[in-house]
Amino acid sequence: MATPGDGAPAEHDSNDSLFNRLYTGTGAFEVVGNRRRFYVLTLVIIAVCLASILLRGFSFGIDFAGGTKLTMPAGEIDKDRVAAVVEESLGEEPEMVQIVGTGNARIVEVETRFLTTDEIAATKNAMFEEFQPVTAAGETSVEAIGDSARSESWGGQVTQKALIALAVFLVIVFVYIAFRFEWQMATAAIVALLFDMITTAGIYSIVGFEVTPATVIGLLTILGFSLYDTVIVFDKVEENTRGLKHTASRTYAEEANLGVNQTLMRSIHTTVIGILPLLALVIIAVWILGVGTLMDLAIVQMVGIVTGTFSSVFLATPLLVTLKQxxxxxxxxxxxxxxxxxxxxxLA
Known part of the structure; x- marks a missing residue:
């Protein structure tokens, strides 16, 4: 149970509506006082995500796993039939078959293990005989089926550079926040960012979303959103606690909890506004235009925005209070x- 010194909620009318308390930011929502519960919830989420990452692993795209990709105009072709033809030719199931785009822009993409020159030729001939694809010039030819190979080392290089960029980013963030605010806020912000990365990666592992270089890039971009939300809350907490040591009206925990409440509606608005254009990106760019890379970017950012909002409200500020106490x-x-x-x- 929360105690007054632990960030107890402000007094409010029991008839106050939820939305009224959200918009007024009176401190009625107890976040800091219930921080032990949120710590437990955070640890459970991290444990589940790490267990999935270690036991289940990730579904890596061709850029990381390496392999051969075949592409062909889709027309009205069913992808299950394409998979069956490829399996019959190779004697094994393809790793992935998907159709992207709409109308004349529809294409079918087939990802397999590394194929030899003879295997590529045999598979392309089998697909041509079955579907009779047409080239851009309007001719029915096997040339309408393209092929490309990708080494797994390319994806590894992207990941290595991304990890270096991440390390530099975290150091710069810690130094800036420690200089602008204080080291306790910098520590809490870094812990929240690490939670965002682990949770996002865990969700990808659990759901089985394909990991591509675009996913890695998208993971780095969501850290900026999470950090922005956290700094907004910290700025309000600093404003509320300025000169606190010379007063005896409210504790640090109570002022921090008030700061969270005063920025809670802003965090909700930012999250909703951030997710809406990403949904539009999925609908327009992916379903209509068939740009698969944009799907990877949109999904990882949607997942990251939600986890970032959670960490900035329910982890970063409670952890700050624990450190400050x-x-x-x-x-x-x-x-x-x-x-x-x-x-x-x-006396009363």
Missing amino acids: RDPEIKRQTTKVLARREKAEA
């Missing part, structure tokens, strides 16, 4: 506030 001056101020309240209650 180790400060002797904050401890003394909290004790002074509680003692004053006890005295006032006794």
Whole structure:
């Protein structure tokens, strides 16, 4: 149960509506006082994600796993029939068959293991005999079926560069926030970012979304969104707690909880506004235009925006309070506030 010194909610009318409390930001939603519950929830989420990553792994795209890709105008072709023809030719199922685009722009993409020159020729001939694809010039020819090979080392190079960029990014973020605010806020922000990365990766593992270079790039972009949301909350907390050590009206935990409430509606609006254009991107760019790379970017960013909002509200600020309560001056101020309240209650 939350105590007054632990970030207890402000008094409010029981008839107050949920939306009224959200918009007024009165501190009625107890976040900091229930931080132990959120810590447990966070640890459970991390444990599930790490278990899936270690046991289930990821579904890597051709850029990471390596292999051969065949492409062909789709027309009205059914992808299951394409998979059956390829399997009959190779003697094994293709790793992935998908159709992207609409109308005349529809194409079928087939991903397989690395194929020899003879295997590529045999598979293309089998597909041509079955579907009679037409080239851009309007001729029925096997040339309408394209092929390309991708080495797994290319995806590894992308990942390596992304990890280097991530390390540099985290160092810069820590230094900036520690300089602009304080080291406790910098630590809480970095922990929230690490939670976002683990959770997003875990969801990809659990659901089985394909991991591509675009996914790796998208993962880096969502960190900026999460950091923005966290800094907005921290800025309000700093404003509320400025000069706190010289007062005895509210504790640091209570002021931090008030700051979360005052920015909660903004966080919700930012999340919704961030997700809507990504949904439009999926509908227009992927379903209509058939650009698969944009699907990878959109999915990872939608997942990241949701996890980023959770971490900035329910992890970063509660963790900040836990770190700040180790400060002797904050401890003394909290004790002074509680003692004053006890005295006032006794007199009453």
